[in-house]
Amino acid sequence: xxxxxxxxxxxxxxxxxxxxxxxxxxxxxxxxxxxxxxxxxxxxxxxxxxxxxxxxxxxxxxxxxxxxxxxxxxxxxxxxxxxxxxxxxxxxxxxxxxxxxxxxxxxxxxxxxxxxxxxxxxxxxxxxxxxxxxxxxxxxxxxxxxxxxxxxxxxxxxxxxxxxxxxxxxxxxxxxxxxxxxxxxxxxxxxxxxxxxxxxxxxxxxxxxxxxxxxxxxxxxxxxxxxxxxxxxxxxxxxxxxxxxxxxxxxxxxxxxxxx
Amino acid sequence: xxxxxxxxxxxxxxxxxxxxxxxxxxxxxxxxxxxxxxxxxxxxxxxxxxxxxxxxxxxxxxxxxxxxxxxxxxxxxxxxxxxxxxxxxxxxxxxxxxxxxxxxxxxxxxxxxxxxxxxxxxxxxxxxxxxxxxxxxxxxxxxxxxxxxxxxxxxxxxxxxxxxxxxxxxxxxxxxxxxxxxxxxxxxxxxxxxxxxxxxxxxxxxxxxx
Numbered sequence: 001x002x003x004x005x006x007x008x009x010x011x012x013x014x015x016x017x018x019x020x021x022x023x024x025x026x027x028x029x030x031x032x033x034x035x036x037x038x039x040x041x042x043x044x045x046x047x048x049x050x051x052x053x054x055x056x057x058x059x060x061x062x063x064x065x066x067x068x069x070x071x072x073x074x075x076x077x078x079x080x081x082x083x084x085x086x087x088x089x090x091x092x093x094x095x096x097x098x099x100x101x102x103x104x105x106x107x108x109x110x111x112x113x114x115x116x117x118x119x120x121x122x123x124x125x126x127x128x129x130x131x132x133x134x135x136x137x138x139x140x141x142x143x144x145x146x147x148x149x150x151x152x153x154x155x156x157x158x159x160x161x162x163x164x165x166x167x168x169x170x171x172x173x174x175x176x177x178x179x180x181x182x183x184x185x186x187x188x189x190x191x192x193x194x195x196x197x198x199x200x201x202x203x204x205x206x207x208x209x210x211x212x213x214x215x216x217x218x219x220x221x222x223x224x225x226x227x228x229x230x231x232x233x234x235x236x237x238x239x240x241x242x243x244x245x246x247x248x249x250x251x252x253x254x255x256x257x258x259x260x
Numbered sequence: 261x262x263x264x265x266x267x268x269x270x271x272x273x274x275x276x277x278x279x280x281x282x283x284x285x286x287x288x289x290x291x292x293x294x295x296x297x298x299x300x301x302x303x304x305x306x307x308x309x310x311x312x313x314x315x316x317x318x319x320x321x322x323x324x325x326x327x328x329x330x331x332x333x334x335x336x337x338x339x340x341x342x343x344x345x346x347x348x349x350x351x352x353x354x355x356x357x358x359x360x361x362x363x364x365x366x367x368x369x370x371x372x373x374x375x376x377x378x379x380x381x382x383x384x385x386x387x388x389x390x391x392x393x394x395x396x397x398x399x400x401x402x403x404x405x406x407x408x409x410x411x412x413x414x415x416x417x418x419x420x421x422x423x424x425x426x427x428x429x430x431x432x433x434x435x436x437x438x439x440x441x442x443x444x445x446x447x448x449x450x451x452x453x454x455x456x457x458x459x460x461x462x463x464x465x466x467x468x469x470x
Contacts, residue, residue: 058379084381095376099394109380157380167379 008072009033010165010197011057015066018052026052027221029066036164039191039198040226041208043243044218050201053218054167057199058087070165085109088158088166088196092173094150096142102128102153103138109161127156132186148179155187159194168200172207184210205247209233217243263443270444278448281425284343284418285411285452288350292407296355297400300362301388314363317356325349325414329421346415346423353414354407361403365396398467405460412453416445426452 011034018027027049034040042050055061056068059075068075075083096105104111106127107120115123128135131152142150151171158166172180172187184207191198191211202208208215209229217224217232217240224239232240267274299317303310323331328349333339338348369392377387393400419427426445433441 055379060375060379081381081383084379086381089376089379091372091376091379093372095370095372095379097373097377097391098370108382112382112386 007036009069010036010071011199012069013053013056013066014069016056016063016068017065018049018056018061019064025221027056030223032216032223032226034197034199036197037195038213039200039211041212041215042199042201042218043203043205043208043215045203047220048218049221050203050218051169052221054169054199054201057165057167058084058089085113085161086163086165088160088163090151090154090158090166090168090171092170094142094154094171096150096153096157098142100141101138102133102140102142102145105142105153106156106160108157113161123160124156127159130159130190131156146179147175148183151175151183155190164197166196166198168198170201170203173202173204180207187211205243263440263447266440266444267448274444274448277424277426277428277445278452280423281412281415281427281449281452284346284350284415284423284425285408285456288347288411288415289354289404289408291347291351292354292358293404295351296358296403297362299355300359300400301366301392303359304363304366310363313359314356317359320352321356325353325417326420328352329417333421342418342421342423345421346418346425350411350414350418354411357403357406357410358400359403361406362396362400365399365403366392368399369395398464401460401464401467405457405464408456408460409453412449412456416449 011032013030013032016027016030017025019025030049030053032053042053044050052061056063057070057075059068059078059080062076070078070083070087097108100108103121103124106124107115110120110123124138125135128137133149133152133156137145137149137153142153145153154171158168172183175183188211200211209232212229214226214228215232216226217237219239225235225237227235227240233244235241235244299309299313303313320328329345332345332348335345335348338344373391373395374387377391382390415423415425416427416430418425419431426449429441429445433439433443433445
């Protein structure tokens, strides 16, 4: 939507500190750059600060110190509503509106952006096809869908206004193994086509190796290291090595299947 | 002469008092909804308001109804006419269930749904009107239903201050030690309460999400 942004990182964290109102620190001086068109994985255990990091990008949280820049602009100087509408957001259980049909869920951002009805309708059709759903699904309600279908709708909704950035918070975390595997593969194909800048939160190393162009490993509110999937497997960093050990042997075979 | 005979023979007065009764309940419920829903939203969104708002509504609820009518009697414009007085008192009683259910209904909206909405760039008003209120509507309506049923009963007492309604029969019956007259007021009042309960309950189920 905004192609006029000059070269440079699409998202940049500069010495970002985030502290809860009760004084508990969640992030200690984060520095991180996300380049255009890459899929950056935020990998870490629960409480490591990965979801906090994600929410700082679309300003669901605001930094206690430091700054977050999106397309070169400090998020705190930007209009928060405009900022969020320019960033797709997918969460674990999809967060679909239970009282909206699939069509209204997907068309949400276009509608609040004031698109014409016909244009929204056409866009919804296009998106349903893109995420592999039958157009008959448009009139269903979320509770009439399977978990995998709901998550597909969640992805379609995030893509609706064609944002350059996509934030995904454990989007496939609640799915069964087979559905998850299928959605991960489709995500790779979709990402190859769309070339969004994606920040993807997961605690699953297998998913991180499969989907990521780079993996940012977080632990206790700090960024440990940022590595490519191949380097991650060979890393001598004790935390990274512990991850690799925990996920067992044979992971090398799936590493980086997605990036070429 | 049994009660039904009486009701039939005096159908004009029965109808008139029933309409008066409906007027008292209807207007006070309307006021309670118009005031109570915003107060419920206020206390759901800003926790500082929660205690004063719900606390005040709770205290009002504990005041005996006859005493409340007495308290309001000296209030200038209100005390001048019995129906104003009755409507104000009924409104005050109806506030608690409306406020409490609005508060509960909004607080019960799935936080992940709200966060998705916020994350996609919906404004506070859009979230309120398109997400929170629709999802809370059946809970809010069940509060309105409680308010209406309670008001139908309470409104009979309004006859004690001359505000009319089906309480007229009841108080007349009490004064004359005439059970038929008491029933002539009580039966239509009970029928009103049951009808309102049933009708609003049906609407509530229709509004239930999923």
